[in-house]
Amino acid sequence: MDVHDYMQERIPLVDVLLEKLVPATDEAPKSLHGAMRHLIFPSGKRFRPILAMAGAEAVGGSAQDALPVAAAVELVHTYSLVHDDLPCMDDDALRRGRPTVHIEFGEAVAVLAGDALQSLAFEVLAGAANGGNAAAVSLALRDLARAIGSRQLVGGQVDDLAYDSLAGDVAAIESVHARKTAALIATSIVGGARLAGASDEQISELDAFGLEVGIAFQIADDLLDADEEDICSIAGALGTEGAAARMNELLASALARIEDLGEPANPLRELARFAVQRKA
Amino acid sequence: MDVHDYMQERIPLVDVLLEKLVPATDEAPKSLHGAMRHLIFPSGKRFRPILAMAGAEAVGGSAQDALPVAAAVELVHTYSLVHDDLPCMDDDALRRGRPTVHIEFGEAVAVLAGDALQSLAFEVLAGAANGGNAAAVSLALRDLARAIGSRQLVGGQVDDLAYDSLAGDVAAIESVHARKTAALIATSIVGGARLAGASDEQISELDAFGLEVGIAFQIADDLLDADEEDICSIAGALGTEGAAARMNELLASALARIEDLGEPANPLRELARFAVQRKA
Numbered sequence: 161m162d163v164h165d166y167m168q169e170r171i172p173l174v175d176v177l178l179e180k181l182v183p184a185t186d187e188a189p190k191s192l193h194g195a196m197r198h199l200i201f202p203s204g205k206r207f208r209p210i211l212a213m214a215g216a217e218a219v220g221g222s223a224q225d226a227l228p229v230a231a232a233v234e235l236v237h238t239y240s241l242v243h244d245d246l247p248c249m250d251d252d253a254l255r256r257g258r259p260t261v262h263i264e265f266g267e268a269v270a271v272l273a274g275d276a277l278q279s280l281a282f283e284v285l286a287g288a289a290n291g292g293n294a295a296a297v298s299l300a301l302r303d304l305a306r307a308i309g310s311r312q313l314v315g316g317q318v319d320d321l322a323y324d325s326l327a328g329d330v331a332a333i334e335s336v337h338a339r340k341t342a343a344l345i346a347t348s349i350v351g352g353a354r355l356a357g358a359s360d361e362q363i364s365e366l367d368a369f370g371l372e373v374g375i376a377f378q379i380a381d382d383l384l385d386a387d388e389e390d391i392c393s394i395a396g397a398l399g400t401e402g403a404a405a406r407m408n409e410l411l412a413s414a415l416a417r418i419e420d421l422g423e424p425a426n427p428l429r430e431l432a433r434f435a436v437q438r439k440a
Numbered sequence: 441m442d443v444h445d446y447m448q449e450r451i452p453l454v455d456v457l458l459e460k461l462v463p464a465t466d467e468a469p470k471s472l473h474g475a476m477r478h479l480i481f482p483s484g485k486r487f488r489p490i491l492a493m494a495g496a497e498a499v500g501g502s503a504q505d506a507l508p509v510a511a512a513v514e515l516v517h518t519y520s521l522v523h524d525d526l527p528c529m530d531d532d533a534l535r536r537g538r539p540t541v542h543i544e545f546g547e548a549v550a551v552l553a554g555d556a557l558q559s560l561a562f563e564v565l566a567g568a569a570n571g572g573n574a575a576a577v578s579l580a581l582r583d584l585a586r587a588i589g590s591r592q593l594v595g596g597q598v599d600d601l602a603y604d605s606l607a608g609d610v611a612a613i614e615s616v617h618a619r620k621t622a623a624l625i626a627t628s629i630v631g632g633a634r635l636a637g638a639s640d641e642q643i644s645e646l647d648a649f650g651l652e653v654g655i656a657f658q659i660a661d662d663l664l665d666a667d668e669e670d671i672c673s674i675a676g677a678l679g680t681e682g683a684a685a686r687m688n689e690l691l692a693s694a695l696a697r698i699e700d701l702g703e704p705a706n707p708l709r710e711l712a713r714f715a716v717q718r719k720a
Contacts, residue, residue, distance in 0.1 A: 192594065192595060246548075248547035265470040268528045271551060272523070274521075275558065275592075279588045284688075294569070298569035298578060299566075304562075305562040305566060307561045308555075317552055
């Protein structure tokens with residue numbers, strides 16, 4: 161399989177749904193809906209939605225099965241970026257070469273757009289429940305809520321704000337990566353698999369896979385910035401070579417965890433390799 | 441029945457659950473968990489949780505049935521207060537006589553605490569799903585997500601930021617009240633009723649009841665501030681007497697909508713009268 165083709169085929173599936181879900185910019189309050197859409201369109205890599213679809217396929221389901229989770233994780237990821245960029249957080253004026261949401265729409269609307277993106281994620285997912293799958297949807301929803309809560313994503317973000325205190329402490333830095341990045345990546349994969357009827361054993365394998373891939377993905381990000389002087393990154397703590405070794409160790413461990421899923425999990429394996437070993 | 445006794449008996453039920461759900465202040469990140477708890481404890485009126493319990497009782501269920509919804513609506517209400525108080529929004533330094541969350545814990549942690557309170561609400565509710573009630577839980581969850589989304593609470597808050605432009609426009613002001621206040625009040629009642637097995641007809645009566653009570657409740661708030669000079673309130677637009685008349689008209693209409701629920705809905709009726717006609 162070609163991982164680029166795989167992604168390009170699946171991006172439009174989630175984009176069609178996102179286009180329908182997020183109110184149009186001409187619906188009042190226009191500033192709010194414009195702000196909600198600002199980072200969602202034009203389409204980005206949709207990495208988390210694609211992982212959700214690959215998670216469904218890995219347990220014998222279809223990309224279609226995973227769509228409510230795919231849309232929900234993209235909405236949640238977008239909300240976290242909007243709030244991360246705020247002046248009181250990372251204070252970023254640019255993202256992907258464009259003004260950040262608070263620069264374009266003001267700080268109040270940026271906070272509120274993030275808030276509404278979060279609830280929209282849960283609305284989408286809850287709305288996918290029907291007679292047969294309500295239990296699986298509830299579990300996917302609970303996983304997602306946990307993955308972005310104070311013990312995971314938001315807690316990781318708080319510790320990331322105190323970044324300087326982590327210098328050189330590999331375990332502490334990996335704990336931030338695990339909570340801030342890996343928990344949502346694992347939940348994307350697991351949520352897709354849940355909607356495709358995965359067994360408890362498959363869920364626990366995919367969850368462990370996702371957590372290790374997520375941390376490796378974050379180390380890869382650090383390495384792309386190639387900044388050994390940033391002593392608060394894994395690359396800073398272990399050196400470039402040490403960080404690359406740690407990243408590859410995590411990837412290998414992750415891949416071993418899903419060995420028994422066989423051929424249907426090939427897209428997931430390729431996506432993990434691609435995400436971790438990408439050069440840009 | 442005595443409405444004060446009714447409330448005092450039910451507050452501890454939701455408080456015990458909230459105490460268990462929100463991580464303790466000695467769990468890391470401590471600032472985040474402290475900020476999440478800051479407005480939740482000590483216990484306030486718990487108006488929305490009590491409405492959820494009364495909603496369950498109105499359709500023949502128990503207060504216990506409604507507890508996951510009761511906790512969720514209080515968490516969501518608290519998140520919205522934390523974000524409303526932020527410098528970029530209402531910029532309030534005090535709430536209930538204490539420093540607001542961003543004054544006490546800083547702006548970044550206040551944004552993140554609000555974010556985590558929102559997701560915790562959905563986590564609680566999704567976690568209440570079991571074999572029998574997963575469909576009802578999914579509906580309550582979808583209702584809650586909608587009630588706080590861009591078409592309801594958050595949209596109302598955006599329009600409220602442009603408050604001055606509403607001067608004298610009763611329909612526009614009531615639209616803000618409907619979205620910013622009444623949608624969550626209606627969802628509290630309806631969610632409690634859903635978990636108690638309400639019929640579709642009962643749900644739609646309770647929803648209409650909740651929306652009118654919610655707007656009346658907000659007019660009552662305006663009247664307590666007794667500020668006819670605030671031309672952007674209903675009291676400013678209609679005068680004190682006109683606003684009181686409008687408030688009582690809404691209350692009467694709301695009560696008529698749930699006439700056929702009979703005696704089990706008495707607590708709900710008394711709570712509505714109490715909330716609208718309170719003197720402080």
